[in-house]
Amino acid sequence: MSTQGQPWMISVFLLAVFLTGWHLFTLRPAFDPKGKTDEQLQLMEFNGDIVRTPEGGYAWNPEKEKVKGVPGPLMVFDKARMELAEAFVKKGTNDHGIAYLVVYTVSRFAAGFLAASVVAIMLGVLLGLNKALFQAVNPFIQILKPISPLAWMPLLLYTVKDPKWTAVLVVFMAAIWPTLATTAFGVTSLRKEYLHVAAILQLSWFKRLYKVILPGAAPTIVNGLRISFGSALVAVVPAEMLLGELGVGYLSWIEWNNLDIAGVIFAILVVGVVGVILDSGFNKLAGLVTYQE
Amino acid sequence: MAFLQIDHMTKFFPSHSGGSPVCIFKDVTIKIEKGEFVTTIGHSGCGKSTLLNIIAGLESATEGGVILNGREAAGPGLDRMVVFQNFALMPWMTVFDNIRLAVRAAYPDWDREKIAAHVHKYIALVGLKGAETKRPTALSGGMKQRVGLARAFAIEPKVLLLDEPFAQIDALTRGVIQEELIQMWNATRNTVFMVTHDVDEAILLSDRILLMTNGPGARIAENVIVTIPRPRARVTVIEHPHYYKIRNHIIHFLVEHAKHDDVEVASGASDGKSPRVVDFEKESLILR
Known part of the structure; x- marks a missing residue:
């Protein structure tokens, strides 16, 4: 065959x-x-x-x-069966069912990623339209971009004084730079005929933005979002571990504290599944806004 | 005063090597009457597209200006619509949406139905019925430029600016679209300013052809009247006795005179400033 x-x-x-x-x-x-x-x-x-x-x-x-x-696969399978059977059970303050943990992580991720995307796209368009401003700000972006989002955590924790929001902000910091840089690039490299047409048609600034600039730069922006998405997904797990915020990343850590290695492996698998689900959702959304030249 | 007047226009570009600015063209004056179809021919790099962009308001002149209907036209506007060489259709919009964007901008107080009807009318005019919901990617070059023409005609501008509109279309389709353009122009009698390097296209479409010398420091050297009566069609226009006279004259100019510097070309002109008029109805003017 x-x-x-x-x-x-x-x-x-x-x-x-x-x-x-x-x-x-x-x-x-x-x-x-x-x-x-x-x-x-x-x-x-x-x-x-x-x-x-x-x-x-x-x-x-x-x-x-x-x-x-x-532990062998059978033990992990047993553990998974047990956890999934109790997916919607809250046993205590720190022992919520796996379904709750997934929801916590996804909503934490979504909040940080969406906020970062909105801010990054707005700033990116602003920088893309103003060459001098872009050149002035670019060195700062280049310095801030490679900093691990987790490196911000102590400072964020100290300033916002709330682990819940710190975790969201860590995701935010992980997601903002790639989108910001690529959005600015996408807007500057937008074919100038499109802007010429917009200028001749005397489109208002707002119309120019959402009829021409944003859709025109959309494929590049989506590429930036995709990089941001991956980096935010990587950041959310250690953020939960370090901050002790309930979620699938935290599950992995608490199972380690319980010395339940099968539980750790199960948590790793859940992180993978959550990643796949979020990623396919993202790809569906990305397909809606991209176009072919 | 002419309907559209390009008045003593000079354009300098900053030099690449950082030296003194390069003069693209110098002291260009063009007068176009209402309803006239005027074409500028010149070699690549003579600044004819720059000239068109300045008229459109997309670039600015170093000296001189554009006067349209008695008023200075500075900056881009709906009264001077461009048909672009590379179509400049928004690839994320359908054919219908591309044209509707323009119509909505031109007639902001029209309601939805009126706008849609207007768009459909112009889509039908360029023979694109059935392609309304297609995106530009799905269209051939010829169809894309039909959309470009429909978009330009649909906003009914005072002046239509055609920037080598058929340069990226295959030769067979080009002829068909040129005749469609003639029909659309016959129906609207728009004032048109076109730049091209296709001599046959210029003769087929234009009332007058302005011949531009090579840059730097290019100028309009000759003003060739196309003495072939309208309506014109591709097959009949070549049978007119003046067709090859005009064609040979222009090609001779492009091969020989365009290379000459300012002084030599100027010597052929009557007052050294305004272009020499070439009119084959008045044979006496022709030196060759």
Whole structure:
């Protein structure tokens, strides 16, 4: 059979290979009491390393297994099933179901990203239309752009004094620079015939902006938004971890504090799924505003 | 005073090497009557497109100005619409929206229906019925420029400025659109100023052809009257006895005289300033 036409089959195959390999690599041999005295076994049972099975033998304590070595795919699957079953349950202040955590993260991300996009596009258009201003401000953008958004966090936390808003602002700082720089570039490189037509038609400043400049620069702006989007998505997880704000990034950290490695792996997977969902939504929106020359 | 007058216009560009500014053209005076179709021909770089852009208000002259209907025309405006060489259609808008943008700007107090009807009328006029919802990307070069013409005619400007409008269209389509332009112009009798480097196009469309010398310091050297009666069509115009006389004269000018510097060309002109009039109805004027 030709494999060229069936990429999904290869995907499934690769996944199966990965899961099998993971499973075999993390498999631990069953407890073997041979060569151990009764006293040793009693001590191990007392320590909680092993438990008595109903048949009278001994087995590794499943509770302790969780923190020994790397958990296998089955344990992660068990953990995921458990978490998803309680997706909408709030057990306590810091123990909200996974659905809540996803909503917290997505809304935190959306707030920071949207605010940054609006500010960046407005500033970018302003800079793009005013060459002298662009040249004057560009050095500052170039210095601020490579700073990791997390580097701002202590300062933001000190100034806004609220971890909730600090997390949103970290996302904001991560998302603003790429969009700002590309919007300004997109507006300056807008073909000048479009502006000539707008000038001849005597369009008002506002009409010129939303009928000609913004749609004309839209493909470039969307490219900037895409870079911002990725950088904001990367920033939201550590922001939650460091600030202790409930969310999927925080989930990963709290499971680490619980020494639940399966939980950590589950949290990583959730971060990936959330990223894919946000990204496909973004691509749909981007498709609406781009055009072909 | 003529309807459209370009008055003693001079344009300098800053030099690339940072030296003294380069003179593109010098002391150009053009008078165009209402309803006249005037074309300027010259080699690339002689400044004819710059001249057109200055009339449109998209660039500014170093000296001199444009007087339209007795008033100075400074800056771009709806009374001087340009048909651009590269069409300048907004690729994110449909054909209909491209024209509607212009019509709405020209007639701000019209209601939706009136604007739509006006747009449809001009789309039909250029034979683009059925393509209203297409985007420019989906159109051929010829169709794009039909949209450009429809947009320009739809706002009914005082002067239509055609900037090498058919240069990017294949030769076969070009002829068809040129005849469509003749029909549209016959219907509206707009005042048109066109620049081109296509001699046949100029003869087919124009009342007068202004021949421009090469830059720097270009000037209008000759004013050739196209003594072929209207209505004209591509097939019949070449049978007129003056067609090849005019054509040869212009090509001879472009090959020979355009290279000459200011002084030599000026010597051919009667008063050294205004262009020499070439009119084949008055054979005595022709030296060759």
